[in-house]
Amino acid sequence: MQPVGLSGARIIAPRGRDAISTEAETIAAGDAQAGQKPAASLHQRILGEIRERILTGEWPPGHRIPFEHELAASYGCSRMTVNKALSQLAATGLIERRRKSGSFVRRPASQSAVLEIRDIGEEVRDLGLAYRFEIAARARRKATIADRERLDLAAPGPVLVLTCQHFAGARPFCLEERLINLAAVPEAAEADFFEEAPGPWLLHRVPWSSAEHRITAAAAEGPAAQALRLAPGTPCIVVERRTWSAEQTVTHVRLTYPGDTHALVARFGPGGGG
Amino acid sequence: MQPVGLSGARIIAPRGRDAISTEAETIAAGDAQAGQKPAASLHQRILGEIRERILTGEWPPGHRIPFEHELAASYGCSRMTVNKALSQLAATGLIERRRKSGSFVRRPASQSAVLEIRDIGEEVRDLGLAYRFEIAARARRKATIADRERLDLAAPGPVLVLTCQHFAGARPFCLEERLINLAAVPEAAEADFFEEAPGPWLLHRVPWSSAEHRITAAAAEGPAAQALRLAPGTPCIVVERRTWSAEQTVTHVRLTYPGDTHALVARFGPGGGG
DNA sequence: CAGTGGTCTAGACCACATA
DNA sequence: ATGTGGTCTAGACCACTGA
Known part of the structure; x- marks a missing residue:
């Protein structure tokens, strides 16, 4: 559960995704998902790391998540890849996205089962x-x-x-x-x-x-x-x-x-x- | 509820999406979603039309959905756009995707609430x-x-x-x-x-x-x-x-x-x- | 008005399952 | 071996919206 610095864990990806695959998986190994899933794909890894920050309370409700272009720069990937992760987080209700303002951690309004x-x-x-x-x-x-x-x-x-x-x-x-x-x-x-x-x-x-x-x-x-x-x-x-x-x-x-x-x-x- | 021929409704998109926007929305108007939602974005429209076919039974469980590249050609869009729609359908459990074989309508195994x-x-x-x-x-x-x-x-x-x-x-x-x-x-x-x-x-x-x-x-x-x-x-x-x-x-x-x-x-x- | 997310493209490479 | 889906890119334009 030790945090991987989001801005710190910069990954260099010269071209293509295979360039990062080995390195990225090493970094991700047993971390984002509390050591469960390898988080094969990059957008999955991004999703997992953000979710972990929300779940642990490191990013409390209301906290503004880095902008897409910031995350893209941090991970050294394109904006689309980040977008895929954030869209999925929004779909599951963990974050809320607002144009011009950014993406924010949602307050869990109701328990749903x-x-x-x-x-x-x-x-x-x-x-x-x-x-x-x-x-x-x-x-x-x-x-x-x-x-x-x-x-x-x-x-x-x-x-x-x-x-x-x-x-x-x-x-x-x-x-x-x-x-x-x-x-x-x-x-x-x-x-x-x-x-x-x-x-x-x-x-x-x-x-x-x-x-x-x-x-x-x-x-x-x-x-x-x-x-x-x-x-x-x-x-x-x-x-x-x-x-x-x-x-x-x-x-x-x-x-x-x-x-x-x-x-x-x-x-x-x-x-x-x- | 009358079907829009999937292979028939070919939309020409020379470049950029605005080229198709007016035409596409005219075609889509009050059709895919049983006249409820405008289905603003293309991948949303694709998703809606496929879902409708599944829900009405036109594509029964086990039926193979057209390949990504086929749908992309039909809609005159890139494969990514189709992929977004199909991925979402897979995420909600309506279809099942298998490499090399294609995407298939899933049999509803269990009711979940x-x-x-x-x-x-x-x-x-x-x-x-x-x-x-x-x-x-x-x-x-x-x-x-x-x-x-x-x-x-x-x-x-x-x-x-x-x-x-x-x-x-x-x-x-x-x-x-x-x-x-x-x-x-x-x-x-x-x-x-x-x-x-x-x-x-x-x-x-x-x-x-x-x-x-x-x-x-x-x-x-x-x-x-x-x-x-x-x-x-x-x-x-x-x-x-x-x-x-x-x-x-x-x-x-x-x-x-x-x-x-x-x-x-x-x-x-x-x-x-x- | 500026900047965000939303959407889309036209490629590309890969893993993998199937034929 | 072949072709599918899975993933990713490096751009681009747009709509909306909040400052």
């Missing part, structure tokens, strides 16, 4: 348990008012209602209550969801999607409690997800996990990206 | 309610084994233990149980947390941080139930966060929210970054 909602089957298997699922109920109907609300539909249309139980070994792992917009995914009407659970089935068929998640806690009640084999009143994590694809709502799913067994874990590298 | 854990005070005020907090307990002690586990500390050291109640109007909003590593933040020992709650206080003093979040559901018990004025057994969302700064654990906090009142909401643009 990147939650990865993985495939349930994979998750269970990763725990070293046998995975199994079961379609407990299946119905096709014209969207009720409640359905339309869940799917954010303007007009009523055909929907598929599914209840699916996921098991880890012999024990229930998760209860899935799903609504599929058949206007968006007509093929779902004929799917049997025997090989593939509805989640992965959709994931493999619907091109790309954005989603909105809502996480709450609720007490297990009646049928849900029975499906999860929990005493009524047991606290559960409920994850509700609404998925869009190309401006159309595809599905709404409510996943209920026993709260004492299950936890959602999220890591956060300052900015969510890098 | 960006959870924004906001400042509690701000959150309450945004709801239009009066915010107030209260330090209910405060103690300084040598880290117990449990403390060391929560803070991931190798050796015992001084810690500050805080219990803080957050109110929305007259009603309890959240219970905060916090542990601060005084080796990392010695100033905390003298802080009174009268003006500023421990969360923002740390946020303003500790440079930058990464964190690990753990979200579970639990039943309100004894003192916690009393603090939140809940009947024992009421399901609650529990958010635990461990925060590092420069290789040192700074704090561990457990936030307990009444589960029926509170929900964590996360939006997700495919990839988390964009």
Whole structure:
């Protein structure tokens, strides 16, 4: 963690990048990234060194980072290379760039966490348990008012209602209550969801999607409690997800996990990206 | 949403980018981004048009995107400009790049959600309610084994233990149980947390941080139930966060929210970054 | 008005994976 | 061996914006 003087560590690069490669990597070795990554490319190294200064507090929030042309001179590289590093830092939220003024270290406004909602089957298997699922109920109907609300539909249309139980070994792992917009995914009407659970089935068929998640806690009640084999009143994590694809709502799913067994874990590298 | 033929929309750019600017923007107008953003810069426009093809399913997962030099020729720009767009698409996880093979549309493997854990005070005020907090307990002690586990500390050291109640109007909003590593933040020992709650206080003093979040559901018990004025057994969302700064654990906090009142909401643009 | 970041170019060399 | 993406350059013009 000893600092490499930014203005001090001047690297001479007569032409091309290979001229600096050996020397630069020697200097960078086990430094910028706290000894983790070799930081192969120059812009990566620049990024790492600046990030380190911010993370250690050497450059506190509000501090003005050297101008692009200054950094370019310091590192003996072109401005584009510096720009690539700074742009990425700005994209991840670590710095803020203002024309005419320069680039500044941002104050971390809010904590954000990147939650990865993985495939349930994979998750269970990763725990070293046998995975199994079961379609407990299946119905096709014209969207009720409640359905339309869940799917954010303007007009009523055909929907598929599914209840699916996921098991880890012999024990229930998760209860899935799903609504599929058949206007968006007509093929779902004929799917049997025997090989593939509805989640992965959709994931493999619907091109790309954005989603909105809502996480709450609720007490297990009646049928849900029975499906999860929990005493009524047991606290559960409920994850509700609404998925869009190309401006159309595809599905709404409510996943209920026993709260004492299950936890959602999220890591956060300052900015969510890098 | 009508497709602009990628190979068809050839734009002649004799030299400099201004030569294409008017023409290009006319072509791009209200097209690539579904008529939302002007897509000022060329690499942004390229990115948008490719993303649109992926999102609509025109280019399904596994599809090979035109090579950089092909796109460069199509758009009549340099390879770097195309590269910028493709790199960004790769960074957000929409495509995957392989040397020698090309760039491919990725199959969305897992849903990831960006959870924004906001400042509690701000959150309450945004709801239009009066915010107030209260330090209910405060103690300084040598880290117990449990403390060391929560803070991931190798050796015992001084810690500050805080219990803080957050109110929305007259009603309890959240219970905060916090542990601060005084080796990392010695100033905390003298802080009174009268003006500023421990969360923002740390946020303003500790440079930058990464964190690990753990979200579970639990039943309100004894003192916690009393603090939140809940009947024992009421399901609650529990958010635990461990925060590092420069290789040192700074704090561990457990936030307990009444589960029926509170929900964590996360939006997700495919990839988390964009 | 001066200076910053934003963008773009027309080359170039390299590592690397694949055919 | 071939061709891809990865990286970098040494310029350039522009828009914006703060002094």
